[in-house]
Amino acid sequence: MPRSLALARGYPADMDGVTTTQRRQITRALGGIAVYALAFGMTFGAVSVASGLTLAQSLVLSVVMFTGASQFAFVGVIGAGGLPVAAISAALLLGARNAFYGVPVSAALRPQGRSRLWTAHFVIDETTAMLGAQQDTPAKRLAFWATGIVLFVAWVAGTAAGAIAGEVIDPDALGLDAAAPAVFLALLWPHLRTLRASALAGASVLVAVALIPIAAPGVPVLAAALLAVAAGLLPGRDRTHPEVPSDVDGLP
Amino acid sequence: MSVGWLPLIVAAVGSYLLKLAGMLLPARVLDDRRVHAIAGAMPIAMLSALVVVELLDAGGRWGADWHVLAGMVAAVGALVLRQGVLVVFVAAVSVTAILRYVS
Structure with missing residues (x-):
């Protein structure tokens, strides 16, 4: 030991x-x-x-x-x-x-x-x-x-x-109203390496924008969560995600 | 334009309980292949939505401030040049501030 x-x-x-x-x-x-x-x-x-x-x-x-x-x-x-x-x-x-x-x-x-x-x-x-x-x-x-x-x-x-x-x-x-979207975009950016991720991001943008004038504050973003659930359940060739590798236990 | 302590505490503690709920899911759920796929997709979808809501939501209707949009173009430029979060932040904020100052 x-x-x-x-x-x-x-x-x-x-x-x-x-x-x-x-x-x-x-x-x-x-x-x-x-x-x-x-x-x-x-x-x-x-x-x-x-x-x-x-x-x-x-x-x-x-x-x-x-x-x-x-x-x-x-x-x-x-x-x-x-x-x-x-x-x-x-x-x-x-x-x-x-x-x-x-x-x-x-x-x-x-x-x-x-x-x-x-x-x-x-x-x-x-x-x-x-x-x-x-x-x-x-x-x-x-x-x-x-x-x-x-x-x-x-x-x-x-x-x-x-x-x-x-x-x-x-x-x-001081331009600080640009801070939040810029930071969120920077966090999103590294994820957009695959076509699948980019398609999900695009769909989330469309749904959120469409809901802005008709839904309560917070709902456009939560609707995107439903898209993520749908995307996760869709069958696809690429089942592995960088966030969750299959060897999560890290044991040899 | 002020708020009492009770709503503030409810919102703050509620936010913590949401985080805790994600922690307390049983391992059986976490091992599920579909849960892994959903967990990987979640930040992509929600961050995408957060960005456009921050930019285009003017209080329950569509609206944008071109100074901020220009700041976002600078942010994208910094990202294309493989810069980190800090440089992206500074680029967006300074471009927005400078354009607002000169216009």
Whole structure:
């Protein structure tokens, strides 16, 4: 029994078996993620207080809700004068995708017992994407936890800074309304390598755009989730997905 | 344009419970081939929809701000040049801000 294995036991991030190349790849991505999460968190803080929330409320959203799109949707509906129930619906409908992200994360990390309680908190777009970019379990584990922790710290710190600065600056004047779609596109981009993925993306765009004027906030995005279910059930030659390799256990 | 604590807590805790629900699915479900395929397709579909809703939803009707669309063109340019999330973010935000400033 290797000593490092015993030492690592009990920690959420068991980094045994991660190659230098994988570690370097993850570390390089993390630098960018930290700076962008700080900037994106500042964007959220500024937009949040501009929508009428207090600094404390903005921080609670970033610490507890901790899922960017839902947070932007929540403060967006409040800022537009929407009812609290509409804001809650928009946040939860957008947050529903995190439940589906739990599938590849669970499949790769296999968290047991109570560790599922805190692992769940970190299941978001960025951590799922970073985990999906790795091919074996130790690297997936490192990518998930490193991304989750770096992102959380930067996101909450950014929110505080942005909420304080937001009292005096106009987020739109800094172009920060372009931040969210640009970040979501960057997260989507690496997935668009196959015709199948591109077709799904195109169909999702069409359905979401068609639903914008007729459906409640959040519904156009949730409708795309149904397309993903349909796409997953369609028979196809390419049954393997980069997110969920068949050797999820990582055992020889 | 303000919100009480109760709706905020409901939305925040509800968002966490959604994440937890995905974690608590039994392993039997996770091992299913179709579940793997759906899980792989999910971020593609939802991120695609998120992008266009962010760009084209002007409060329950179609509408776009050309400054932001120009920022997105810059973002696509950065992605084509194989840049990371941070460069894409900076490209989109700075192009949008500069165009808005000069126009």
